Amino acid sequence: MSRTLLAKALGLMVVLAAARAAQAAGADLGQLEKQPTNWTAIGMFAAFVVGTLFITKWAAAKTKSAADFYTAGGGITGFQNGMAIAGDYMSAASFLGISAAVMAGGYDGLIYSIGFLVGWPVVTFLLAERLRNLGKFTFADVAAFRFEQTPVRVFAASGTLVVVAFYLIAQMVGAGQLIKLLFGLEYWIAVVIVGALMMVYVLFGGMTATTWVQIIKACLLLAGATFMAFMVLWNFGFSPEAMFAKAVEVKTAIATAAGKPPAEAAAEGFSIMGPGGFIKDPISAISFGMALMFGTAGLPHILMRFFTVPNAKEARKSVLWATTWIGYFYVLTFIIGFGAITFVLTDPQFLDAKGGLLGGGNMAAVHLAKAVGGNVFLGFISAVAFATILAVVAGLT
Amino acid sequence: MENDLASRILRDPNYQTLKSKRSRFGWWLAAAMMVVYYGFILLVAFDKPFLATRLGSGVMTIGMPIGLAVIVFTIVITGIYVHRANGEYDRLTDAIAKAALQ
Numbered sequence: 001m002s003r004t005l006l007a008k009a010l011g012l013m014v015v016l017a018a019a020r021a022a023q024a025a026g027a028d029l030g031q032l033e034k035q036p037t038n039w040t041a042i043g044m045f046a047a048f049v050v051g052t053l054f055i056t057k058w059a060a061a062k063t064k065s066a067a068d069f070y071t072a073g074g075g076i077t078g079f080q081n082g083m084a085i086a087g088d089y090m091s092a093a094s095f096l097g098i099s100a101a102v103m104a105g106g107y108d109g110l111i112y113s114i115g116f117l118v119g120w121p122v123v124t125f126l127l128a129e130r131l132r133n134l135g136k137f138t139f140a141d142v143a144a145f146r147f148e149q150t151p152v153r154v155f156a157a158s159g160t161l162v163v164v165a166f167y168l169i170a171q172m173v174g175a176g177q178l179i180k181l182l183f184g185l186e187y188w189i190a191v192v193i194v195g196a197l198m199m200v201y202v203l204f205g206g207m208t209a210t211t212w213v214q215i216i217k218a219c220l221l222l223a224g225a226t227f228m229a230f231m232v233l234w235n236f237g238f239s240p241e242a243m244f245a246k247a248v249e250v251k252t253a254i255a256t257a258a259g260k261p262p263a264e265a266a267a268e269g270f271s272i273m274g275p276g277g278f279i280k281d282p283i284s285a286i287s288f289g290m291a292l293m294f295g296t297a298g299l300p301h302i303l304m305r306f307f308t309v310p311n312a313k314e315a316r317k318s319v320l321w322a323t324t325w326i327g328y329f330y331v332l333t334f335i336i337g338f339g340a341i342t343f344v345l346t347d348p349q350f351l352d353a354k355g356g357l358l359g360g361g362n363m364a365a366v367h368l369a370k371a372v373g374g375n376v377f378l379g380f381i382s383a384v385a386f387a388t389i390l391a392v393v394a395g396l397t
Numbered sequence: 398m399e400n401d402l403a404s405r406i407l408r409d410p411n412y413q414t415l416k417s418k419r420s421r422f423g424w425w426l427a428a429a430m431m432v433v434y435y436g437f438i439l440l441v442a443f444d445k446p447f448l449a450t451r452l453g454s455g456v457m458t459i460g461m462p463i464g465l466a467v468i469v470f471t472i473v474i475t476g477i478y479v480h481r482a483n484g485e486y487d488r489l490t491d492a493i494a495k496a497a498l499q
Contacts, residue, residue, distance in 0.1 A: 107449075107458075107460055107461075107464070110464045111438075111441055111464075113468075114434070114437065114464060114467050114468060115438075117468060117471050118430060118433075118467070118471055120471070120475070121426070121427070121430050121471055121475045121478070122427050122431070124475060124478060125422075125423040125424070125426045125427045125430075125478060240457070240461075241455045241456070241457050244455075244456045244457060244461075245455060245456045248456045270449075270456065271449075273449060273456055273457075273458040273460070273461070274446075274448045274449025274458050274460050275441045275445045275448050275449070275460065276449075281442075282439075282442035282443055285438055285439075285441050285442030286435075286439070286442060288438075289434070289435065289438035293434065312487070313483050313487060316479040316482050316483055317479060317483070319479060320472075320475050320476055320479040323471060323472050323475045324472050327468045327469070327471060327472045331468065
């Protein structure tokens with residue numbers, strides 16, 4: 001049992017670590033200016049919400065038993081489940097946070113992505129089948145199967161509530177801020193909308209609805225990120241070397257403008273091509289690596305997904321699909337981060353008076369969307385980013 | 398009846414093979430993943446200049462392909478496990494189920 005709690009605590013550490021990275025990226029979410037109302041983005045988002053509510057209605061009609069509610073009746077195929085797992089993984093923290101971390105620190109962002117990814121196969125090799133073979137729904141069920149019921153349940157419930165509460169608060173604050181920035185709605189309205197939608201999805205649709213919401217979100221996010229990475233690479237004639245060279249040049253210019261002597265500025269510009277920045281000493285590198293790996297391995301909402309497929313074969317296939325999509329996605333966010341250095345940091349329309357990003361450092365991917373795809377694509381990415389938060393929140397509940 | 402079935406499965410040599418093979422294979426792969434990942438993290442921790450070594454005359458560093466390789470390795474190792482589990486192990490499982498239910 002203490003292992004569950006440990007895993008959860010580590011999971012929380014991941015969230016905290018991600019939040020810290022976001023802060024390191026220069027985000028100052030507390031003091032966002034309210035933006036003019038963006039109707040394209042609101043329209044896109046409304047379409048997503050209406051679409052997913054229909055799915056919830058359809059899922060509610062199908063949900064008849066506890067098995068249906070918790071595990072979608074085991075009727076999801078391996079590919080679909082893989083997409084849903086990838087959807088759970090690709091949270092706003094990974095999309096906005098990692099692309100922003102790459103924009104700020106270059107290579108360090110890649111270290112984050114790798115840490116998020118590698119916990120995954122370890123779960124598969126050692127945990128997944130054993131969990132599945134027991135045929136229980138939740139982690140608490142599994143622990144209670146082996147140990148005394150009541151204390152385990154109380155402990156698990158408290159642990160889950162604490163972790164989910166922290167996770168939820170972080171996601172909902174993020175959602176509220178994002179809405180304020182993107183759609184120009186008031187903060188409290190945004191939070192109420194997120195909370196209400198999430199309850200509708202979970203209460204009426206159960207696992208079938210949240211799975212489909214995740215699948216749709218994953219498709220949209222992958223499509224959007226692919227388009228952005230494609231546009232970035234296209235601008236450099238599909239040469240990563242040219243993209244990196246330009247990014248180093250931009251970073252060097254920024255350092256020079258900050259009053260650094262040329263040699264130091266050149267070194268700072270080149271520093272994005274190797275590790276440095278936030279992992280400064282060996283001990284923190286190792287503890288960071290462990291936190292990311294075991295934290296990921298313990299995320300309860302992802303372990304749950306092993307039960308939504310009909311048999312072990314499909315469960316394993318879904319893991320392979322999920323790993324493939326997540327790996328691909330992290331490569332995309334890396335390109336997007338470097339794209340943001342070259343397109344966003346050089347364009348005064350995205351910068352405030354002090355040379356920081358409008359809306360805080362986490363908006364790197366959002367600004368890049370506008371730079372490469374114009375206002376419509378900005379709306380699309382904003383809606384996807386928001387839908388991501390919504391879907392992850394619903395998936396957690 | 399229930400116990401009888403369980404003990405019949407336990408006595409099946411196929412079951413013993415499956416159990417030891419599968420868990421050994423799982424631990425080996427997990428160990429391989431750990432070695433690759435911690436190798437990478439230890440490089441980050443102890444030898445940053447190596448990862449920042451330039452390849453050729455451009456700005457491309459050796460850390461970029463290494464990082465990409467870790468991602469690709471993760472996908473490949475999962476693929477290997479899934480392939481083997483869905484082929485060999487599932488055949489063994491089926492054989493055990495058939496023998497036990499005769």
